[in-house]
Each structure stands twice: as structure tokens, then as C-alpha cells.
Amino acid sequence: MAHILIPAAKQQHGQPRLYQISNESGALQFTQKQVGNLTHSMLISDDVMLVDALGEIFLWVGSGANYVERRSAFGFGIQYLRENDKPTKTPIHTFKEGLPINNEIWAQLFGEAALEQGSPASKNTKNTKSNEELGGPLPNSSPSNAASGTERAACNV
Numbered sequence: 509m510a511h512i513l514i515p516a517a518k519q520q521h522g523q524p525r526l527y528q529i530s531n532e533s534g535a536l537q538f539t540q541k542q543v544g545n546l547t548h549s550m551l552i553s554d555d556v557m558l559v560d561a562l563g564e565i566f567l568w569v570g571s572g573a574n575y576v577e578r579r580s581a582f583g584f585g586i587q588y589l590r591e592n593d594k595p596t597k598t599p600i601h602t603f604k605e606g607l608p609i610n611n612e613i614w615a616q617l618f619g620e621a622a623l624e625q626g627s628p629a630s631k632n633t634k635n636t637k638s639n640e641e642l643g644g645p646l647p648n649s650s651p652s653n654a655a656s657g658t659e660r661a662a663c664n665v
Contacts (some may be wrong), residue, residue: 521563524617529556529584531576538584546617553605556581558588561613563591564599571605 517610523544530537533625541557542550549555553570556577567581585600603609 524562525560526550527558527560527588528552529558529577529581530554531574536576536580551605556584559585559614559617559619560588560592564601566611566614567602569602569604600657608651623651 523613524546525540526542526546528537528541530539530552538558546559551570554572555570556564556573557568557570558581559566559568565585567580567585569581571580577635581602582600586596588594589596589598589600601611601614603611603614609615
């Protein structure tokens with residue numbers, strides 16, 4: 509996967525970052541959209557969004573994301589870890605638009621009140637479970653994991 513990623517070290521230290529994964533132009537592109545002060549209105553339903561929450565990575569899959577964007581998302585997450593010298597055991601959470609979310613870090617980044625008030629954000633993600641609840645870390649994202657309704661992996665690559 510030959511993509512240009514923006515190294516986190518060159519950005520503001522300690523701030524969450526939002527990226528867009530899109531192939532609207534005909535080629536997959538990974539574009540930084542925001543550093544810090546994230547809001548639900550920044551999530552684009554036609555694409556996949558990657559959020560670097562410093563200790564965790566979130567992949568938010570918009571309801572209008574196409575097949576290529578959806579299938580490439582996890583690979584972008586792993587590549588992002590590698591190219592930004594993040595531990596390969598950093599959790600990667602996948603959320604789907606239209607499903608509820610139950611993640612404290614996500615709520616802190618995007619505002620818990622917005623979720624409770626029924627904003628569009630309250631429809632944007634699915635629940636994740638800890639590795640212990642899942643019976644250990646998932647080695648990768650596969651169709652069987654996607655079908656289970658929960659995807660969370662500690663990247664052991």
C-alpha cells in the first residue's frame with residue numbers, strides 16, 4: 509500500500525488527529541482533516557475516517573463509504589501505526605455509522621453530551637469489547653470478525 513501519511517511527530521504533540529480515507533478521486537487518499545477540537549460534524553458519511561486518539565486508533569466507517577474504502581481501512585490503521593512509530597499493540601477500534609457507541613475515549617474526544625442529545629453522532633458507531641471479552645487480541649480484520657458486530661484488534665504485526 510503506497511500512501512503518503514503525515515507523521516504524527518510533525519504535528520501538535522498530545523492532540524487527537526482526524527484523517528479522511530477516500531477514493532473519490534479514483535485513487536485512495538489519506539488526508540489530515542483536523543488536529544484537536546474534534547466534532548461529529550467533521551465525520552464524512554461517504555468515507556472512512558481515522559482518528560488518532562494517541563493511545564488508540566478509531567476507524568469510523570461512514571454509511572456511504574464504498575467497498576474499497578471499507579476494505580482498506582484496517583490496512584491504513586496498521587500502516588499509520590508503523591509510519592508514526594506507534595506500538596503495534598495499539599488498539600484499533602472500528603465503528604460503523606448508524607450503530608450506537610459505547611467508548612469513553614470516543615465520548616471524550618467528540619463530546620459525551622452530543623451522544624446523549626441524539627445528534628447525528630449518536631448514530632455513527634458500534635460497540636466495541638475489550639480483548640479479554642473477545643477471548644484475546646484479534647490478529648486482523650476479516651469478514652468473520654465484521655459479521656460478529658464487533659471488531660477490535662491489538663495489532664500484532
